[in-house]
Amino acid sequence: xxxxxxxxRSTDVAVMLRVNGNARRLRLDxxxxxxxxxxxxxxxxxxxxxxxxxxxxxxxxxxxxxRVLSCLTLAAQCEGREVTTIEGxxxxxxxxxxxxxFIRHDGFQCGYCTPGQIMSAxxxxxxxxxxxxxxxxxxxxxxxxxxxxxxxxxxxIREVAAEGGSNARV
Amino acid sequence: MLGFEYVRASDVGETVATVSADPAxxxxxxGTTQLDLMLKDGVVDPQRLVDITRLPLRGITRRDDTLQVxxxxxxxxxxxxxxxxxxxxxxxxxxxxxxSPQLRNMATIGGNLLQRTRCRYFRDWTVAACNKRAxxxxxxxxxxxxxxxxxxxxxxxxIALHASDLCVALVALDAVVHIRGxxxxxxxxxTEFYVLPGDRPDVExxxxxxxxxxxxxxxxxxxxxxxxxxxxxxxASYEFAVSSAAAALLIEDGTVVEARLALGGVGTIxxxxxxxxxxxxxxxxxxxxxxxxxxxxxxxxxxxxGTAFKVELAKRTIVRILQTVSGAQS
Numbered sequence: 001x002x003x004x005x006x007x008x009r010s011t012d013v014a015v016m017l018r019v020n021g022n023a024r025r026l027r028l029d030x031x032x033x034x035x036x037x038x039x040x041x042x043x044x045x046x047x048x049x050x051x052x053x054x055x056x057x058x059x060x061x062x063x064x065x066x067r068v069l070s071c072l073t074l075a076a077q078c079e080g081r082e083v084t085t086i087e088g089x090x091x092x093x094x095x096x097x098x099x100x101x102f103i104r105h106d107g108f109q110c111g112y113c114t115p116g117q118i119m120s121a122x123x124x125x126x127x128x129x130x131x132x133x134x135x136x137x138x139x140x141x142x143x144x145x146x147x148x149x150x151x152x153x154x155x156x157i158r159e160v161a162a163e164g165g166s167n168a169r170v
Numbered sequence: 171m172l173g174f175e176y177v178r179a180s181d182v183g184e185t186v187a188t189v190s191a192d193p194a195x196x197x198x199x200x201g202t203t204q205l206d207l208m209l210k211d212g213v214v215d216p217q218r219l220v221d222i223t224r225l226p227l228r229g230i231t232r233r234d235d236t237l238q239v240x241x242x243x244x245x246x247x248x249x250x251x252x253x254x255x256x257x258x259x260x261x262x263x264x265x266x267x268x269x270s271p272q273l274r275n276m277a278t279i280g281g282n283l284l285q286r287t288r289c290r291y292f293r294d295w296t297v298a299a300c301n302k303r304a305x306x307x308x309x310x311x312x313x314x315x316x317x318x319x320x321x322x323x324x325x326x327x328x329i330a331l332h333a334s335d336l337c338v339a340l341v342a343l344d345a346v347v348h349i350r351g352x353x354x355x356x357x358x359x360x361t362e363f364y365v366l367p368g369d370r371p372d373v374e375x376x377x378x379x380x381x382x383x384x385x386x387x388x389x390x391x392x393x394x395x396x397x398x399x400x401x402x403x404x405x406a407s408y409e410f411a412v413s414s415a416a417a418a419l420l421i422e423d424g425t426v427v428e429a430r431l432a433l434g435g436v437g438t439i440x441x442x443x444x445x446x447x448x449x450x451x452x453x454x455x456x457x458x459x460x461x462x463x464x465x466x467x468x469x470x471x472x473x474x475x476g477t478a479f480k481v482e483l484a485k486r487t488i489v490r491i492l493q494t495v496s497g498a499q500s
Contacts, residue, residue: 002173004172004173004174004175004217006172006217007174007175007194007217007218009175009217009218010175011173011174011175011176013176029173030173030174030175030176030219031171031173031174031209033205033209052210053206053210054202054206054210054273057270057272060272066246066275067271067272067275068272068275068276069202069272069273069276072201072202072205072206072273072276073201073205073276074176074198074201074205074221076176076178076221077198077201077221077223079178120271120272123271124271127271129271137406137407138407139271141270141406141407141408142269142270142271142272142273142408143270
């Protein structure tokens with residue numbers, strides 16, 4: 001157990017996360033973000049660290065079904081919560097419809113923002129905010145793509161929305 | 171940053187007592203400001219962080235013509251409220267203009283009121299001169315390149331902007347903040363909650379250390395009032411305001427009966443434009459009145475070369491939102 005020099009109190013925290021349906025117990029420094037817990041402690045490197053400061057959306061995951069930024073969330077805050085990452089979307093070797101659509105529409109170039117884009121899009125469909133291209137663009141604005149693949153990202157989301165969304169898959 | 175003790179709060183009174191008794195303790199709500207400043211910018215450094223997100227302070231209740239909003243209600247939850255959509259368009263538009271869906275799922279209403287400035291000088295600990303971070307050290311922003319800064323309520327000691335969209339709508343609506351302290355509860359109108367920088371930019375509001383915002387009351391607009399929020403920014407979405415305005419007008423027979431106007435992107439605090447409201451009330455709802463109101467609102471700005479453009483921009487923002495809300499131009 002780590003003890004703070006300045007306070008004499010423990011700076012460790014025990015956390016149980018339900019990640020993609022599996023209970024994961026961790027003992028972490030209190031400063032560890034959900035992003036670092038996923039990547040560094042659980043080996044789930046699909047979730048990306050872009051700006052690490054809440055400005056780019058690359059670290060987007062679902063907590064209890066809502067999209068959030070894992071870089072500005074402490075792992076400790078998620079005690080007992082259901083965390084869904086890009087690794088949790090495929091079922092029985094079959095990609096999620098949005099993953100398929102991103103491939104079909106070439107919704108990425110370097111791919112670094114893609115997991116965040118897809119997680120955000122999963123939530124977008126669940127929120128019922130994919131009614132038009134304009135609406136998709138506005139409510140996907142928290143996910144930046146520096147390659148500029150936006151038209152293809154919008155096309156991929158539009159197609160899945162037209163097919164009835166992906167709600168049943170998360 | 172150095173390590174801290176993480177504590178999960180379960181009782182409001184107990185939590186307020188704990189934080190009030192420990193000068194090195196701080197609250198953690200949505201985290202979108204607090205963790206940014208702690209973990210990323212390293213400009214605040216509490217030794218004990220009390221996570222209040224599981225306290226029973228979440229949800230919206232309508233009591234007569236007031237919405238009682240729990241402080242831990244998220245921005246997305248607030249925006250989704252049917253009464254907000256029906257009766258308070260300026261509030262819904264301001265909420266949805268802020269941040270991104272991800273951040274709005276995290277950020278709480280109490281936390282939004284207490285969000286810290288985006289001033290890069292404040293958020294960079296290698297900058298020595300910041301009266302807000304290090305009282306008495308000066309202001310690097312006043313003398314340096316600065317654009318996303320305040321022109322109202324500002325002075326040579328501090329030009330840090332209050333960047334909230336939500337609070338602009340809330341001051342226009344005369345929202346009331348409920349506060350719990352060790353000596354009990356009190357309530358403060360949001361228009362009296364913030365403190366102008368003066369010669370103490372480090373003092374931003376009337377809260378004592380350890381006091382906790384528990385609820386925000388939002389009175390509904392009069393039936394028949396029309397309202398909206400206009401945000402002018404450097405990109406179409408997911409960006410802070412360069413200038414913004416929340417307006418509500420009740421118009422009868424072409425005359426403004428009741429006007430509410432508040433400005434964002436220009437003030438050191440969410441800015442209620444009372445001088446402009448005085449011009450609007452009783453005047454014909456036309457462009458001449460709107461321009462006169464805009465002139466009155468921006469009569470006494472404090473500018474530096476980088477922010478001088480905001481004076482005219484803010485005036486045009488006011489005219490445009492008044493035109494839109496009044497129906498003169500959609």
